[in-house]
Amino acid sequence: MRFQPVIGLEVHVQLKTDSKIFCGCSTRFGAEPNLNTCPVCLALPGALPVLNQKVVEFAIMAGLATNCSISPTNIFARKNYFYPDLPKGYQISQFDLPICLAGHLDIAVGDQTKRIGITRIHMEEDAGKLVHGQGGGSGVDLNRAGTPLLEVVSEPDMRTADEAVAYLKKLYQIVTYLGICDGNMEEGSFRCDANVSVMPVGSGTFGTRAEIKNVNSFKFVKAAIEYEIARQCELIEDGGKVVQETRLFDPNKGVTRSMRGKEEAHDYRYFPDPDLVPVVISDDWIKRVKNELPELPEVKFNRFLTEYSLPEYDADVLTSSRPLADYFEQCAQTCNNAKAAANWVMGELTRSLNDNGIAIEDSPVSPAQLAGLIKLIDGGTISGTIAKKVFEDLWKNGGEAAAIVEQQGLAQVSDTGAIETAIDQIMAANMGQVEEYRGGKDKVFGFFVGQVMKAMKGKANPAVVNDLLKQKLAG
Numbered sequence: 001m002r003f004q005p006v007i008g009l010e011v012h013v014q015l016k017t018d019s020k021i022f023c024g025c026s027t028r029f030g031a032e033p034n035l036n037t038c039p040v041c042l043a044l045p046g047a048l049p050v051l052n053q054k055v056v057e058f059a060i061m062a063g064l065a066t067n068c069s070i071s072p073t074n075i076f077a078r079k080n081y082f083y084p085d086l087p088k089g090y091q092i093s094q095f096d097l098p099i100c101l102a103g104h105l106d107i108a109v110g111d112q113t114k115r116i117g118i119t120r121i122h123m124e125e126d127a128g129k130l131v132h133g134q135g136g137g138s139g140v141d142l143n144r145a146g147t148p149l150l151e152v153v154s155e156p157d158m159r160t161a162d163e164a165v166a167y168l169k170k171l172y173q174i175v176t177y178l179g180i181c182d183g184n185m186e187e188g189s190f191r192c193d194a195n196v197s198v199m200p201v202g203s204g205t206f207g208t209r210a211e212i213k214n215v216n217s218f219k220f221v222k223a224a225i226e227y228e229i230a231r232q233c234e235l236i237e238d239g240g241k242v243v244q245e246t247r248l249f250d251p252n253k254g255v256t257r258s259m260r261g262k263e264e265a266h267d268y269r270y271f272p273d274p275d276l277v278p279v280v281i282s283d284d285w286i287k288r289v290k291n292e293l294p295e296l297p298e299v300k301f302n303r304f305l306t307e308y309s310l311p312e313y314d315a316d317v318l319t320s321s322r323p324l325a326d327y328f329e330q331c332a333q334t335c336n337n338a339k340a341a342a343n344w345v346m347g348e349l350t351r352s353l354n355d356n357g358i359a360i361e362d363s364p365v366s367p368a369q370l371a372g373l374i375k376l377i378d379g380g381t382i383s384g385t386i387a388k389k390v391f392e393d394l395w396k397n398g399g400e401a402a403a404i405v406e407q408q409g410l411a412q413v414s415d416t417g418a419i420e421t422a423i424d425q426i427m428a429a430n431m432g433q434v435e436e437y438r439g440g441k442d443k444v445f446g447f448f449v450g451q452v453m454k455a456m457k458g459k460a461n462p463a464v465v466n467d468l469l470k471q472k473l474a475g
Ligand SMILES: Nc1ncnc2c1ncn2[C@@H]1O[C@H](COP(=O)(O)OP(=O)(O)OP(=O)(O)O)[C@@H](O)[C@H]1O
Pocket: 006, 007, 008, 009, 010, 153, 154, 155, 156, 157, 195, 196, 197, 206, 207, 208, 209, 211
């Protein structure tokens, strides 16, 4: 039997606000356990939540950027369940009236684009965290309790693990561009629940879904979904039935395991939270947020194509993150050579940053410094080969490219006299190759260029070397 997989994602986006969603406690990660707490997030009797306006603004931004409509009135609801990391016994979330509805994102599938529907985006609070194995038991850390989250729920529109990853990456790119999420997946700031089912090809009725909880890397999402698809197909072929359940992905073994089945599924008994008034959003507010939205990745990509005449590949790589795009633009505008800036940023700079595990925001070579180096190449002062050495020097010691070239005497020799002398000597020492070249073996030309460059310690102007060599070899 052939099966068609069906995938829908629920993504939890942790919002980059200073304080929690319903109280003034700090959201800082890594503080001493239970330091960032107060009667509201500890759920002490009588404490009342007050909504953080920034959370609503961030939700509107996310909704607009994902083509959703913003609900002018939306309400918070209590999602009831018991777990020791949830002191109130319910999570404040949104249920039937969420803040954003009916959006979509377009993803690239091969050379086509595919539209993935976004059912809803709602605001909610995070739970605390259990810390096991300390002092012989388990402890609870409520620093995270009340941290603001957006849950972005997709339609079951994806058909392969790769489509799911493409959607996830697109969403990640958008929320980090918007600056509403720090994007730190290891710390759980962007994590997803993957819903997976399979149906016989052509059946038209979706199969029963399993939900893989809290996957926090693109690689794991792909592995988890692929494993789950294979598991369900095999199960059905063996005459079994997929049961609706929650599963966990084990990244070490690459398998998913049942966590709880439908029988143990929660009845959340959702109802409107009587402690919070409805959120009313005016048209003016939406307009203001819309006007202040930063340039989004797709728009930036298209602008890079037209404004800098970059190839699609370059524009795609350079707009993959906002700091990378900003770095490129500053460099390109300073050196006035966009393609060279693109090559250096995607090549030498990215390689050095990766090798040293440094984020581009902390690059030891600034856009202006790199632009200075590119100007020296464009002006014919140094060759590309020497430029790589200068870059290394900039990376290690800072300073300015022009000063380094000057101090170390790296400027390229365009003086024809010095180059001619070198050519004459090399031709005299390699008469055999000279004859071969004159006999029609053009390839030998490269040999001569190499020899001359070597003799000139890489500092000869390549264009001048080429011209002179052609003249002299022609005899
Ligand atoms: N048959 C199916 N196969 C795969 N995915 C599905 C299927 N049916 C629904 N989905 C996806 O499952 C997800 C359901 O998320 P939703 O938040 O609506 O409910 P939930 O998972 O029941 O609730 P909770 O937020 O408590 O986890 C959506 O992303 C939807 O696209």
